[in-house]
Amino acid sequence: MKRRDFLTASALALSASLLRAQTAERPLTVGVIGHTGQGNYGHGEDAVWLKIPQTKIIAVADADAKGLGLEAKKLGVVKAYTDYRVMLAEAKPDIVAICTRHIHEHRDMIVAAIEAGVKGVYIEKPFVRTLVEADEITKLCTDKGVRLAIAHRNRYHPVLDTVKQLIAAGEIGALQEVRVRGKQDQRGGGLDLWVLGGHGFNLATLFTGPAISCEATILVESRPATKADIHPGDEGVGPIVGDEVHARYETKSGIPLYFDSKKGTWKSGVPFGARLIGTKGVISLQVDEEPLAILERDGTKIPITTAGIGKPEPIKDIKLVNAGHHGAVRDLLASIADKRDPLCGPEAGRETVELTQAVFASFATGGKKVTLPLVDRLHPLR
DSSP: OOGGGGGGOOHHHHHHHHHHHHTSSSOEEEEEEEBTTTTBTTTTTTTGGGGOTTEEEEEEEESSHHHHHHHHHHHTOSEEESOHHHHHHHHOOSEEEEOOSSGGGHHHHHHHHHHTTOSEEEEOSSOOSSHHHHHHHHHHHHHHTOEEEEOOGGGGOTHHHHHHHHHHTTTTOSEEEEEEEOOOSTTTTHHHHHHTHHHHHHHHHHHHOOEEEEEEEEEETTEEOOGGGOEEOGGGOOEEOOSEEEEEEEETTSOOEEEEEETTOOOTTOOOEEEEEESSOEEEEETTOSSSEEEEETTEEEEEETTEETOOOOOTTHHHHHTTSHHHHHHHHHHHHHTOOOTTOHHHHHHHHHHHHHHHHHHHTTSOOEESSOSOOSOTTO
16 A cells, blocks of 8 residues: 555554454564663553554563563563564564664664564654665565554544545635644754654645655754754754754645744643644644544634544544554554555655755755755765
8 A cells, every 4th residue: 555545544444454463373473672761662662562462572672671671571571682683583573663762773673673574563753863764774674575664653543534535525625734833842943853743744744745845944042053053962863953943845736834843832732733724724633632633613623533523433442543552553463464555654754754854954055945855865964
């Protein structure tokens, strides 16, 4: 399945795929990789497998011995390793869950898992640090037939199918633009772009199509950023710049896409995500919130569920499907069984990396427009 066909996979399709996975002769084995103090175990990517009957955790790896002991006890596994490469060689899991939030180890962990012969990989976002790494992994997955899914968990939410249908039916009029905002907390600006902007991008391009250019303004304490402001970013993202970012992307569809983030402007109760702005209304996609989609029209805000506007949600475990990673894991299992791409696979991950790097590429040219795909696949701030 091509990534742009994602929205045709409804909740019923996912349920049917899961039933197929349930007929397997044995559960698929899972090896968990984390690194205490270096991103730890993400947002539940380690424990979700305990709630999926088609899988069984058989091993865990963590370079921090104390953290490893605690995680092994949490997951109830005997096989615990301080070297994930040894775990891959000895335990030989079918699936590897790479849970570290810090991304400087992601490339090496993914490559090691693929070379060890795994069937699938589930990895915490952000995907990888550079387009060179993204290109390499995308090709490796294709060449080896490995199914890799990225934990942009909102991407697997079945309500997105409903949202697409509503937009096609003209519920918000003609789609004019899509605006993405990060969380804008203490990470606002360049780090917010990296760590949380990808969630919004991953939703936005489902409706705009791929970006073809980017021009960006980056500020530090309200003044234009300079090369002297470039510094190593937290969470292993590599060099970053700016505590305030404003970017505009042109897309193939002609619908402009915007990203904005300013450090310290987050307010409690105000979710981050993507806003689909039409001529008659707005659909707000609230990352990691339930309901995910809100219709704003005529001065009112109405939840959107998989049943439609303002209707009760018929999927009883919808919070687990989204925030609990169940939708993502179910889709990964189905993609392995069906020999297809996951709904949020390496190409989607590469796109979020490119949209992020395009902002820094524009900064490197003095704020000029850069075309996508980027020709230079190395880090623009190197």
